Amino acid sequence: MGDDPLSAASSNPEDVIKEVASEVRLNLAELRPEERAYLQEHALKKPLRVLDIWALGVGVVISGAYFGWNLGLRDNGPVAMLIASLLVCLLYLMWVLALAELSVAMPFAGGPLAYGRRTADPSLGFVMGWSMLLECQFATIATALATGGYIAFMLNPNDPNPNVRVCAGLATVVLFFLLHVWGVKEQSRVMMIMTYGAIFGLVIFWIAAASHFSWQRVWQNPALPSAKGWQAVLDALPYALWWLVIIEAVALAAEETHEPHRTIPRGLVFAQLTLIGLVVLTWLFACGALDSQELAVTVSPTGQEESVDYPLAKAIRSIPAGKQSAALVYGFVMIGLFGLIASFHGIMYGTSRQIFALGRAGYLPPLLGEVHATRRTPVAALLVCSLITAGFVVASRWFKHAIDVAVLVSTLTALIWYILAMGCLFTLRRREPKLFVAYRAPVHRVLPLTVILLSAFAIYVYSGIDVKVIPLTALLYAVGLGYYWFRGYGQIQKAAPEELAARNA
Amino acid sequence: MNMETRPQSASSRESAHKRDTGPATSGWVRLEQLTALVLVAVVVCVGWMVTAAYEPTWFRLFSLDAEIILVVAVLSTALILVSAAALVNTRSREK
Numbered sequence: 001m002g003d004d005p006l007s008a009a010s011s012n013p014e015d016v017i018k019e020v021a022s023e024v025r026l027n028l029a030e031l032r033p034e035e036r037a038y039l040q041e042h043a044l045k046k047p048l049r050v051l052d053i054w055a056l057g058v059g060v061v062i063s064g065a066y067f068g069w070n071l072g073l074r075d076n077g078p079v080a081m082l083i084a085s086l087l088v089c090l091l092y093l094m095w096v097l098a099l100a101e102l103s104v105a106m107p108f109a110g111g112p113l114a115y116g117r118r119t120a121d122p123s124l125g126f127v128m129g130w131s132m133l134l135e136c137q138f139a140t141i142a143t144a145l146a147t148g149g150y151i152a153f154m155l156n157p158n159d160p161n162p163n164v165r166v167c168a169g170l171a172t173v174v175l176f177f178l179l180h181v182w183g184v185k186e187q188s189r190v191m192m193i194m195t196y197g198a199i200f201g202l203v204i205f206w207i208a209a210a211s212h213f214s215w216q217r218v219w220q221n222p223a224l225p226s227a228k229g230w231q232a233v234l235d236a237l238p239y240a241l242w243w244l245v246i247i248e249a250v251a252l253a254a255e256e257t258h259e260p261h262r263t264i265p266r267g268l269v270f271a272q273l274t275l276i277g278l279v280v281l282t283w284l285f286a287c288g289a290l291d292s293q294e295l296a297v298t299v300s301p302t303g304q305e306e307s308v309d310y311p312l313a314k315a316i317r318s319i320p321a322g323k324q325s326a327a328l329v330y331g332f333v334m335i336g337l338f339g340l341i342a343s344f345h346g347i348m349y350g351t352s353r354q355i356f357a358l359g360r361a362g363y364l365p366p367l368l369g370e371v372h373a374t375r376r377t378p379v380a381a382l383l384v385c386s387l388i389t390a391g392f393v394v395a396s397r398w399f400k401h402a403i404d405v406a407v408l409v410s411t412l413t414a415l416i417w418y419i420l421a422m423g424c425l426f427t428l429r430r431r432e433p434k435l436f437v438a439y440r441a442p443v444h445r446v447l448p449l450t451v452i453l454l455s456a457f458a459i460y461v462y463s464g465i466d467v468k469v470i471p472l473t474a475l476l477y478a479v480g481l482g483y484y485w486f487r488g489y490g491q492i493q494k495a496a497p498e499e500l501a502a503r504n505a
Numbered sequence: 506m507n508m509e510t511r512p513q514s515a516s517s518r519e520s521a522h523k524r525d526t527g528p529a530t531s532g533w534v535r536l537e538q539l540t541a542l543v544l545v546a547v548v549v550c551v552g553w554m555v556t557a558a559y560e561p562t563w564f565r566l567f568s569l570d571a572e573i574i575l576v577v578a579v580l581s582t583a584l585i586l587v588s589a590a591a592l593v594n595t596r597s598r599e600k
Contacts, residue, residue: 229561
């Protein structure tokens with residue numbers, strides 16, 4: 001983690017250019033002067049190591065344990081959620097292995113943009129990049145909303161004030177905009193501290209929940225609701241995806257990672273295994289401590305049913321230990337905020353890097369691809385990401401299902417690009433086998449094929465759930481593709497790393 | 506760092522091939538084959554679940570509880586095997 005001579009050297013723009021050229025497998029001599037100048041202006045530093053990648057991976061996803069997944073318990077029950085969660089854990093474990101292979105082969109901030117661009121053409125690159133941008137942006141929105149929800153709960157557990165929720169969400173957005181502008185190494189340190197805090201918060205929750213644990217609440221009779229049967233597993237699946245979605249934001253850090261072929265696979269695998277442990281234990285103790293329907297919905301003073309965006313805090317407050325000790329409730333919520341803030345921080349990283357990469361390569365307005373002259377951070381991309389998030393946080397004051405929609409749009413757009421990315425992996429493995437010399441995922445063909453099948457299955461179940469997000473998602477794709485076809489396509493920047501790599505294909 | 510752009514020698518190609526294929530032991534090959542087999546079982550399980558969701562009277566195997574335990578067991582086995590393969594693969598590269 002500490003600054004060492006290597007990372008210090010990597011902060012020199014000339015060294016960074018050499019490393020970028022090496023990653024795109026170009027000789028420095030092959031770069032034209034204007035391309036060197038462009039890279040010098042737009043290259044990022046490379047300070048991240050295995051522990052940083054682990055912290056980024058766990059931290060960016062850990063909010064999934066604090067909220068979002070509980071919405072899938074509604075009418076489905078804990079056993080349906082367990083099966084859906086295990087499916088999701090398997091999908092994501094395989095996905096990070098396949099993603100590590102792509103990410104090591106093409107270690108650029110653009111991630112999916114680079115994969116699609118190199119595999120086919122700029123259009124596929126844009127669709128993949130836009131999908132990840134939507135995934136990260138809506139996850140940022142959901143996490144900002146939940147952070148506000150936890151703070152409002154802390155201030156008034158009996159009736160959380162919606163205005164407080166909005167203000168707290170906005171304050172989080174502003175604070176992290178400033179922190180991200182400051183710099184990536186500094187963020188990485190903060191991320192690690194918050195990740196440890198978030199894990200500690202979950203451990204406190206497990207211990208407290210264990211004091212009121214009942215197997216009858218976990219394994220009900222019947223285990224799946226009799227009205228739904230196995231349909232309950234399908235209905236729980238889109239929400240179960242929220243446990244682990246966004247881990248792919250780590251792939252965007254490849255451009256800022258030292259020796260990505262070693263660092264990215266190790267960091268991602270360790271992060272994913274940590275997260276699977278957190279998922280299973282959090283599910284078990286939450287569902288064992290409080291009735292699953294109470295974890296999912298709450299009845300407001302006006303008699304309306306509302307989604308719960310602070311399920312663990314609610315569980316702690318409902319058990320005897322929480323009723324006897326206000327300090328336990330407030331202490332847990334304070335520490336729980338670490339989890340939400342750690343994720344918000346990581347997801348904002350992913351969103352801003354995706355906007356930055358699309359802007360740098362010319363697919364979105366080039367202003368979004370600028371970096372700060374001395375700190376080398378993408379200020380314009382961060383500003384746009386923060387403004388959009390702030391807008392949705394304000395809108396949530398009147399739109400009660402904002403968090404459900406944000407969670408579901410984020411997971412749906414993620415699944416779309418997982419399938420496209422696996423298509424890219426198969427194509428590039430066949431066409432450019434040398435690209436994958438540095439790292440290759442285990443279970444060669446079956447693993448990415450299973451990712452495709454499970455992702456397609458997950459997309460299919462969106463058509464059957466109550467909250468309809470397919471029309472909104474289609475509209476967002478139409479807006480993005482409209483900009484790309486009428487404006488972006490003519491502005492593609494040939495010296496962007498993703499374009500240089502594609503030129504060398 | 507620019508070695509990929511230069512013509513590779515026979516020894517560097519051989520070393521690249523070794524890195525490419527991961528730990529080349531019979532144990533590793535068996536682990537990969539077993540993992541692939543269990544992943545196929547997972548896909549079959551998912552197909553069965555969809556069928557049972559839409560046609561609750563078709564292809565029912567045992568009692569509901571036994572079916573759930575079977576599905577959870579297949580998914581857990583797949584998780585353990587993929588994790589083991591991932592860790593072995595990562596460790597071999599570390600060496």
